[in-house]
Every structure is written in structure tokens, then in C-alpha cells.
Amino acid sequence: MKKIFIVEDDEGIRELVEFLLTTQDYSVQAFPNARTFQKTVKEQVPDLFLLDIMLPDGNGLDLCKDLKESEETSHIPVVLMSAHANVDRLEGANDFIAKPFDVDELLLRIGKQFA
Template sequence: MKKYIHVVEDNEDIRYIVEFFLMDFDYEVRLSANVKQFAASLKEPLPDLYLVDVMLPDGNGLEICSHIKNNEETKHIPVIIMSAHSNEAEIRRESLADDFISKPFDLNDLVASIEKQLQAT
């Protein structure tokens, strides 16, 4: 059964490159461009992993991560935070993220991080 990854990323180019690449690795991918779309997706089946950008046009990916990790129904789902900001320790502390990937990132490193998190669950 395919693993399902939900990507929350406002940059259209990054969103579709990540989607295309992950589909090549046989993942099912759902996309959200902002917090509003993410919130609407909570009514859909839960993913196996969230990949969340920090800076979003209508909110903050750190808040999304905290929401996921503080909810009984979703706290078990791994969250990988993506950010161009270099303060990884602060981002991890504020978000409760399972992993962090710095932008720009190598797509193979992204897949390795995803696979590591999925194997841990």
C-alpha cells in the first residue's frame, strides 16, 4: 500500500517539484498551498507524514506542526519542517517537528528524511 504524504508549501514551483519527485518514489501526495487549505484537508483521510513549510501566506507552518503534535488523532504522524531560515534548533523547539530540512534542499536528502521518519512509525 502506498504511503501518503501531505505537503504544505506556498511556493508553486517547489510544491510541484516535490510532488513529482515523491510520486516517482511511489508515494501518494496531497498538496496544500496555505493554512486554509491544510485546515480543510483535516476532514480527509490522515496522511502517513506531513511535509510543512514554515513561511506561509496566511499563517505559520510551526503552528500547523504544533497543532498536529498536540492533537490526539494526529500526534503520531511524523512532521518534517522545511525552511530557508537557518535557526534549526529554535524551529525544532517551537514546532515539535520530527525532522527539519533546510531550503534549498537536495531531493534525495528529502526522500531519505521521509523514509527515515516513515520507518520509525
């Protein structure tokens, strides 16, 4: 079972995404902010990161950058999502999904990362 870490501050979206991914047999761990996420990543790593960009205590892009620069996590796919349709630099992220997203499309694009 593939393990996915989600960082999303909005509770509604966090629950929605968690629900959607669980139905697809992914093991999901969701974090409401950067701080709790970073603490966990130091102990264990998942098979995919799904990161919101705008976070109350940080930025998904910075998180992505750190992950891609770290030896332990640089090989793990990162998918970013944001309500900002245009994001200039993706900091090495593997994909970007604009909010609001199509449910099927979200699942499709995450599935692609494991293909």
C-alpha cells in the same frame, strides 16, 4: 502506499516536491496554504506531513504544534522545511530540512520516517 500531505506556498517547490515523492511511490496531496490544508485534515489524515514554515496565511510551526497536540494526528511524523537555516524551536517536529535542499537527501530523510 504511504500518503503524504505537503503544504508549500511556492508553486515551483510544491510541484518539484510533489514530483519527487510521486516517483518514490508515495501518494501525495499538496496544499498552497494553511487554510485549505486545515480543512482537509479535519476529514482525513495522511501518513506524513511535510510543512513549509513561512506560509501566506499562517506558519508551519503553528500547524505542527496543532497537529502534535491533537489526539488524531499526534502520532503522525511531521517534517518541516524552510529557507531559514536556523529555526530555534521545532514544536515537536520529527525532522527539519533546510532549503535549498539536496534532492537525494530530501527523499532519504522522508524515507527514514517510515523505517
